[in-house]
Amino acid sequence: MAILGFLRDFPLHGYDLKNRVASLAGHVRPVADGTLYPTIRKLEDAQCLTRRTAPGSVAAPRHMLEITQTGTDQLRRWLRDPEPGFITDDNKWYVLLAFLHHLENPREQALVLARRREFLDKPAQLFFDEHGAPIPPERLESPFRKGLMQIHRSTNLTEIDWLDRETAELNRRAGFTVQQRSGG
Amino acid sequence: MAILGFLRDFPLHGYDLKNRVASLAGHVRPVADGTLYPTIRKLEDAQCLTRRTAPGSVAAPRHMLEITQTGTDQLRRWLRDPEPGFITDDNKWYVLLAFLHHLENPREQALVLARRREFLDKPAQLFFDEHGAPIPPERLESPFRKGLMQIHRSTNLTEIDWLDRETAELNRRAGFTVQQRSGG
DNA sequence: TCAAGATATATCGCCCCCGAGGTAAAGAAC
DNA sequence: GTTCTTTACCTCGGGGGCGATATATCTTGA
CATH class of the missing domain: 1.10.10.10 (Winged helix-like DNA-binding domain superfamily/Winged helix DNA-binding domain)
Incomplete structure (x- = not known):
């Protein structure tokens, strides 16, 4: 691709x-x-x-x-209907993102939303105790695990923020296009 | 591992x-x-x-x-002398980080510094024009490529920041240990 | 009582990817 | 002039991961 x-x-x-x-x-x-x-x-x-x-x-x-x-x-076919991995796997998603502008708006938006859903479905729980209960960062003893969760959280927030802003922008542009069409 | x-x-x-x-x-x-x-x-x-x-x-x-x-x-051996990929590859590095606390301080610090060096050696240039010249984000036409560079930059800064703070902390603790030893 | 579904472990063959090695041309170094 | 380095391309073998498939157990519910 x-x-x-x-x-x-x-x-x-x-x-x-x-x-x-x-x-x-x-x-x-x-x-x-x-x-x-x-x-x-x-x-x-x-x-x-x-x-x-x-x-x-x-x-x-x-x-x-x-x-x-x-x-x-x-x-275009690969971008339009990507294998699931291209949404879930960070590196693959970034590759897809680099060429996403070759699609037309509604499909672009659908893929951005699909990626956004990933972050809803899978809360960022990295570590669990003996009983399978998630351990919050403040109860982790290793500073590296703490850092790992911080980095993970910050990275996720950065991308989520961008995804939301991009969705809004795509929406605005789509609305504008419809406006133009119905107006013309 | x-x-x-x-x-x-x-x-x-x-x-x-x-x-x-x-x-x-x-x-x-x-x-x-x-x-x-x-x-x-x-x-x-x-x-x-x-x-x-x-x-x-x-x-x-x-x-x-x-x-x-x-x-x-x-x-311990895998952590102590990891294959190069465990420093350069993000996902592998994060796995290593999750278990790094099983090493003793000087080696922990060496690996954190090795990871830090990655960010110095390879500046975050993602896209290039026909002549091989890097294209800055503001000159990219695709909003997705712009976003990709933003996310990439932000992610890198987050980790660099943590790496630097952790290095300082490890240094402080190492100094304290030496202090204790020479004092005892 | 029997089927369905979640839990849990195991194996096998295929495919893909990587590392190693090889070729070749052009310019630089000596 | 000969060698070294960089650029540039290609192939082969091995290894590893993955999907598919099979199996067993326990619970739940019709």
């Missing part, structure tokens, strides 16, 4: 893609060659992208990759 | 461990049965834990798992 997502912006070669994917994921280990190149090959076989060999600007020749119409459709 | 870490607190059975591991990771997909039980078996083979069958309090019989001395040593 990230490969096609980046190629929607402009053509790129594999090596560049590798760096962009690595940066996107924050400070997670970059994607391995053994993952990237076979995936590019698979996308090419599925006619999601085309390649043409260009002389390397610095060193070895590059394969410039361009997304096709099939690829654009595939990307 | 999480299995032995939780068993250091008190004996548990597999099903309970599964839920605790899932909760610890935040709202990430819970660990699969096909991962958990073979791992328990491997730890048992390595004499890191013992099991005794107990009648199920609610349903089927449980295998109560207890950590051994070998297991405690193994846990």
Whole structure:
């Protein structure tokens, strides 16, 4: 998804893609060659992208990759009906978020709301005692566990805040569009 | 690591461990049965834990798992000299953090500092233009990418802040210990 | 009494991903 | 000129995690 997502912006070669994917994921280990190149090959076989060999600007020749119409459709399908993991798993969600603007408003909003629901369903309980009862941060003895819960809580609040503001913004814009349509 | 870490607190059975591991990771997909039980078996083979069958309090019989001395040593070794991924990868780091209090102070501090260094080495640049130049948030057209960078930045600041405060605290406590020793 | 559902444990094969290793070209260093 | 480093691409084997599936037990309710 990230490969096609980046190629929607402009053509790129594999090596560049590798760096962009690595940066996107924050400070997670970059994607391995053994993952990237076979995936590019698979996308090419599925006619999601085309390649043409260009002389390397610095060193070895590059394969410039361009997304096709099939690829654009595939990307949109992945974004539109993502696997559940892309809503629940933080890193996957962030990747999806990076390319979400390729969808139209109602669907964007639905996915943002789906992500928002995650935070309602699963309260941030990290630690439990022998009996399965949740331990609040102030009763934790380890300062690291305390910190972990603080970080977790703060991170969640930050994202929840953004999700709510974005939902409102999308709503406003949707209302405006309807207004325009019904007015025109 | 999480299995032995939780068993250091008190004996548990597999099903309970599964839920605790899932909760610890935040709202990430819970660990699969096909991962958990073979791992328990491997730890048992390595004499890191013992099991005794107990009648199920609610349903089927449980295998109560207890950590051994070998297991405690193994846990300490994993915490003390963790694979690099446990510093760089957010989720792995959080797991390590949950059990870090089983180490003694100088090593705790070293690992916290190692994590802190991650944020210095890799500035939070998520998106780049055709020429490889980083795009600042205000020049991003997608509100989702803007949000992504905001969330990323805020999350990083939260953790950096905690890491710095914790480093100071560990330092203070280490100094106090030295003070006590040289005074005694 | 029997079915359904929650609890609890276990195994197996598939797939995916990673690390390691290899190739190649261009520029820099010496 | 030869070697080193960086850029750039590719493949293969192994390992590990996951989903699917099976099994057993106890409670609940029709």
